[in-house]
Amino acid sequence: MSESEINGIHLSETQRRAAIDLKCQIAATGSAFIQELNSPWTQTNNSTNQSQAFVTNRQALASLPREYTQYLQRGRGDNVIVDSNPNLADGILKYVEDPTLRKTVYFNSRHGVSKELLFNLEKMVGTRDQLAKVLGYNTYSEYTLSSKLIETPEKAMTFLKVTMIIFINNISSIPKILIIILYNPIQQLSNETRDLSDSELNMLYSFKCKTELTGDPVFQWDYEYYSNLIRNKSVQDLNAPTSAELSEYFSLENVLEGMSRVVHQLFGLKLKQIEMRPGESWNKDVIKLALLSRDEGIIGYIYMDLWQRPNKASLGVNYVMELGYRKRNFNLVTGDVPMMEDYNVPKVALVCSFGSKNQTNQFRSLLHHCDLEVMFHEFGHSLHTVLSRGDFQHLCGTRGPVDFVEIPSTLMEHFTWDHKILRQFANHYSSGRTLSSEMINAYKETKDIFKGIETQKLISLAMFDLILHGKHPNIKTPSEIMSILQQKNLKIAGDVGDSFLSGFSHLYFYGSSYYCYLLSKYNSEKIWKNFFGNGHKVNREKGEQYRRKFLQKGSSQTPQSILNHFTA
Ligand SMILES: [Zn+2]
Numbered sequence: 001m002s003e004s005e006i007n008g009i010h011l012s013e014t015q016r017r018a019a020i021d022l023k024c025q026i027a028a029t030g031s032a033f034i035q036e037l038n039s040p041w042t043q044t045n046n047s048t049n050q051s052q053a054f055v056t057n058r059q060a061l062a063s064l065p066r067e068y069t070q071y072l073q074r075g076r077g078d079n080v081i082v083d084s085n086p087n088l089a090d091g092i093l094k095y096v097e098d099p100t101l102r103k104t105v106y107f108n109s110r111h112g113v114s115k116e117l118l119f120n121l122e123k124m125v126g127t128r129d130q131l132a133k134v135l136g137y138n139t140y141s142e143y144t145l146s147s148k149l150i151e152t153p154e155k156a157m158t159f160l161k162v163t164m165i166i167f168i169n170n171i172s173s174i175p176k177i178l179i180i181i182l183y184n185p186i187q188q189l190s191n192e193t194r195d196l197s198d199s200e201l202n203m204l205y206s207f208k209c210k211t212e213l214t215g216d217p218v219f220q221w222d223y224e225y226y227s228n229l230i231r232n233k234s235v236q237d238l239n240a241p242t243s244a245e246l247s248e249y250f251s252l253e254n255v256l257e258g259m260s261r262v263v264h265q266l267f268g269l270k271l272k273q274i275e276m277r278p279g280e281s282w283n284k285d286v287i288k289l290a291l292l293s294r295d296e297g298i299i300g301y302i303y304m305d306l307w308q309r310p311n312k313a314s315l316g317v318n319y320v321m322e323l324g325y326r327k328r329n330f331n332l333v334t335g336d337v338p339m340m341e342d343y344n345v346p347k348v349a350l351v352c353s354f355g356s357k358n359q360t361n362q363f364r365s366l367l368h369h370c371d372l373e374v375m376f377h378e379f380g381h382s383l384h385t386v387l388s389r390g391d392f393q394h395l396c397g398t399r400g401p402v403d404f405v406e407i408p409s410t411l412m413e414h415f416t417w418d419h420k421i422l423r424q425f426a427n428h429y430s431s432g433r434t435l436s437s438e439m440i441n442a443y444k445e446t447k448d449i450f451k452g453i454e455t456q457k458l459i460s461l462a463m464f465d466l467i468l469h470g471k472h473p474n475i476k477t478p479s480e481i482m483s484i485l486q487q488k489n490l491k492i493a494g495d496v497g498d499s500f501l502s503g504f505s506h507l508y509f510y511g512s513s514y515y516c517y518l519l520s521k522y523n524s525e526k527i528w529k530n531f532f533g534n535g536h537k538v539n540r541e542k543g544e545q546y547r548r549k550f551l552q553k554g555s556s557q558t559p560q561s562i563l564n565h566f567t568a
Helices: 013-038 086-095 099-110 115-134 140-145 153-163 176-183 185-212 220-238 243-247 252-267 369-387 402-415 437-447 451-468 478-489 499-503 515-532 540-549 559-567
Strands: 054-057 079-082 270-273 287-293 297-307 317-322 347-354
Touching (some): 013 499, 054 099, 099 220, 115 140, 185 220, 185 451, 243 369, 243 437, 252 270, 252 540, 317 369, 347 369, 402 515, 515 559
Parallel strands (some): 297 347
Antiparallel strands (some): 317 347
16 A cells, blocks of 8 residues: 555545644653653653652662762752653662662652643644544554554564464454454563563563562663662672673674675675865764675765764664666666666765764774664664665655565674674774684673563563554553553563653654564564574675665555565
8 A cells, every 4th residue: 555545645625724733832841742752851740640759868878879979969968869751760760779768769750740731732642633533543552563564464474473373274264353362462471571571571580589588570770770889799799790891892893894894795886985075074073984885886985973072862773865866868668777876875874873983083982782783773774775776766765664674784783792893893902812712702691681671671562552543542651551550561560650751762763663673573583583693694695685685665555565575
């Protein structure tokens, strides 16, 4: 179904105008919702929660690291005032032993968001529901997912084929409701991670029992504290490097070398830094790279703008500056791939906001492994953009549905954990020693120690997003919906409060599509295991297959057919 049909091109003039009007209203209330999310926290904000500051003895907070004590206010004598500053609350929940204190802070900080935020969210969701109905859908989720990878039976079948043993031979004989339940990828993923999450919860519970001697279950205000204790113990037991120690192997110079080696091994291409023309750059630190082919010359440009600065967004983003398209020599009969000489050279900007810049020489800056992951993720989007090759720019690169275009980016994250890749560039900045497989594996093991619970949290958020944009109106509040999901999926006791909404800008930007991260990770993991990981070599043969059958197609075919053709 085309984008135009989904968005009501077939409707009457009056209905089309109503749809446009509703979209404008959604944009306005959505922006107001985002503004509330980003508004600086104040003690006297118009919060839904009236309980605020309290006084406690300074000694009770002795384990709080210095970076958090700056948020404490002086009280009388040896007392300090703890208000509901979210940074201070994060520190107390992670580092303070006293469970009563953690509980108080949890309720003060997790049960207060502004009334305007809830109002705008409710208005946005309600207007989205009206839009869906004007466009002929029952719910907003149904409308927006109809253009996504997950929507069609072909896609559902593809997903099923790679995720579970097919025991249904004839789909048409199964009631529709049962198909929806069986084919729901989030539910599928949820079942798979539930066992892992349960065993992690048992670990937290036995640690808590030994410490508190009460036999109480693990509460929401216990998770950060006990998971941090267990993680620290595991770092010691495994002799794992800290994030700072690991960063000593990831100078920017090394990381760029690593990216260059990856594109060479996969595609036989070269990544080369080139001079910026006068006035071309928007900041002196921006690096310009050309992706070069021996046969075709320049294939694309990637500008890298990596460091944080005032008023710059903190997330990693791949901005498309120019897409590729055929400029001449169209041949619609043969459907051949355009030659670079007839093609507009695509340009992208890979923008991050890392805080570890070396002021003398940016190439000597040491990146944390999570920064490396962000860079490779965005680099995956960049490669999708510059390596797609079609006649029309509207069908090139990352123009496809979000649950499809996140596959190449999440695929690239796997390269940052694989020692056969890392050993080619991860050398210590002073000793030159190569990162050992033991170090990276121990680091990953400690990082993943609560992977089940963390995945269940993402699953809960994805389900919340779908429920919120499902049947409208929902008689439960956002907090009630999320609490039920978390207690069911994570089995951690206690209400979550409304404050999880304050970090959930996806509700506006990806309304009902938060699942896409999980689905993309799931799909990219399959590709990684079948092509490059699990003892497979990273070589030209598989790289070319990935380039010709996946990246090169851009969004010129349905995501389902690209994925089917590539993975077949
Ligand atoms: Zn992405």
